[in-house]
Each structure stands twice: as structure tokens, then as C-alpha cells.
Amino acid sequence: MRMLLHVCCGPCSVFPLKHLREAYPEYEITGYFYNPNIHPYKEFVRRLDTLKAFAAQIGLEHLIIDDRYTLEEFLQQALTAPGGRCRNCYDLRLQQTARYAREHGYDCFSTTLLVSPYQQHELIKAAGEAAAIQHGIKFSYIDFRPGWQEGVQKSRELEMYRQPYCGCIFSEKDRYCKPRKGQN
Ligand code: SF4
Structure with a gap:
């Protein structure tokens, strides 16, 4: 079984990669970095570099980097998506992952x-299921959340860069821009 695992960043990959290796030894895992939502570009590079270093550290043999940085397209969609920016963001990344997986025999x-x-x-979960139907490939839904704390702890031990906001410019604003009293 060959699984294409979309990877959003290094720290979030710690537990899923460990879990998949232990619980699904029959899977050959390939990491797939595709995250044009990350802002600014320096942050994009930093997250990618962190992932590359971690992959080398744990001996992840297969890692595909799709470093397209389609910022304008992402922003345009994020501002106008009927289902909201996060839904669009998940769709964008998982549609591309499913497409790549299908085209490359995963x-x-x-x-x-x-x-x-x-x-x-x-x-x-809904975005993964929709992408699976659209591209004719199985979406392996696994709730990795019980391993969240373990992943956080391990990433701290490894002194990995841990980003302080989700990724896009909007989430950066939510994190750092606190309106003054009386401001909207
Ligand atoms: S908050 Fe996170 S999931 Fe939502 S659009 Fe921004 S980067 Fe994507």
C-alpha cells in the first residue's frame, strides 16, 4: 500500500508519521508538502526547511516538495470563497494531494x-472525502488528535521551529493584531 501523506509542517508531522509507521507497517509513506497558504514567503521557507531537516533526521525516504507559491490565487479565493477561507484552504491542499496521488499510482x-x-x-475530513470522490482515490481518514501532545513534546525536545500561527496572512493578523479599545 502506498500512501501520499499531505504534510502541512514539520511539527504536525511528528506524531502522524510515527503512528503510521507503527500502526500501518504495510503502508509505504510518502510525505507531500503543498501549502501555498503560508505567509509570508520567509515563513513558508522556514517551515519547509524545518520539515526537510526532520525528514532527514527520521529517515523518511520519500518526501515530495511542491513549492509552488501561488499567493495571489490563494488570497483571491480566500477572500471570496462562499464556504469561508479555511474550507477553501483545506480544499485547495487536499484536492491537489488527491490529484497527485491519483496521477502517480498511490x-x-x-x-x-x-x-x-x-x-x-x-x-x-469533509475536504478529504470530497477530494477522494473527485479524483477516484481513497482518503484514509485517521484522527491523529490523541497524539497531539506527544507530537508537541517531541518537537520541543528536537528543538524544531514551531510556528505561532496557522499559516495565512489572516491567521497572522488574528495572532498579532489586537485592536485597541474602541477600534473595530
Ligand atoms: S487560518 Fe489556517 S486553515 Fe484557515 S485559511 Fe488560514 S492557513 Fe488556511
């Missing part, structure tokens, strides 16, 4: 986004 795909209790888990 048996299934999944995503490390399913590890975070701070993400909209049900929306991610």
Missing part, C-alpha cells in the same frame, strides 16, 4: 492537518 492519501485540535477537523 493507493490512498491522508493529511497531517488531522492531528491539530486547533484546526477545523470536520471540515478537513
Whole structure:
């Protein structure tokens, strides 16, 4: 069984990769980095570099980097998506993962986004299921959230860079821009 695992960043991949190796030894796992939502570009590079270093450290043999940085397209969609920016963001990344998996002969795909209790888990699951139908490939839904704390602890021990916000410019604003009293 060959699984294409969409990877959002290094720290979020710690537990899912460990879990998949232990619980699904029959799977050959390939990591797939595709995250044009990350802002700014320096942050994108930093997260990618962190993932590459971690992959080398744990001996992840297969890691595919899709470093397209389609910022304008992402922003345009995020501002106008009828279902909201996060739904669009999950769709964008999982549609591309499913497409790549189908075109390159994988048996299934999944995503490390399913590890975070701070993400909209049900929306991610729905996006994966929709991408699976659209591209004719199995979505392996696994709730990785019980391993979230373990992943956090391990990433701290390894002194990995841990990002302080989800990824896009909007989430960066939510994290740092606190309106002054009386401001909207
Ligand atoms: S908050 Fe996170 S999931 Fe939502 S659009 Fe921004 S990067 Fe994507």
C-alpha cells in the first residue's frame, strides 16, 4: 500500500508519521508538502526547511516538495470563497494531494492537518472525502488528535521551529493584531 501523506509542517508531522509507521507497517509513506497558504514567503521557507531537516533526521525516504507559491490565487479565493477561507484552504491542499496521488499510482492519501485540535477537523475530513470522490482515490481518514501532545513534546525536545500561527496572512493578523479599545 502506498500512501501520499499531505504534510502541512514539520511539527504536525511528528506524531502522524510515527503512528503510521507503527500502526500501518504495510503502508509505504510518502510525505507531500503543498501549502501555498503560508505567509509570508520567509515563513513558508522556514517551515519547509524545518520539515526537510526532520525528514532527514527520521529517515523518511520519500518526501515530495511542491513549492509552488501561488499567493495571489490563494488570497483571491480566500477572500471570496462562499464556504469561508479555511474550507477553501483545506480544499485547495487536499484536492491537489488527491490529484497527485491519483496521477502517480498511490493507493490512498491522508493529511497531517488531522492531528491539530486547533484546526477545523470536520471540515478537513469533509475536504478529504470530497477530494477522494473527485479524483477516484481513497482518503484514509485517521484522527491523529490523541497524539497531539506527544507530537508537541517531541518537537520541543528536537528543538524544531514551531510556528505561532496557522499559516495565512489572516491567521497572522488574528495572532498579532489586537485592536485597541474602541477600534473595530
Ligand atoms: S487560518 Fe489556517 S486553515 Fe484557515 S485559511 Fe488560514 S492557513 Fe488556511
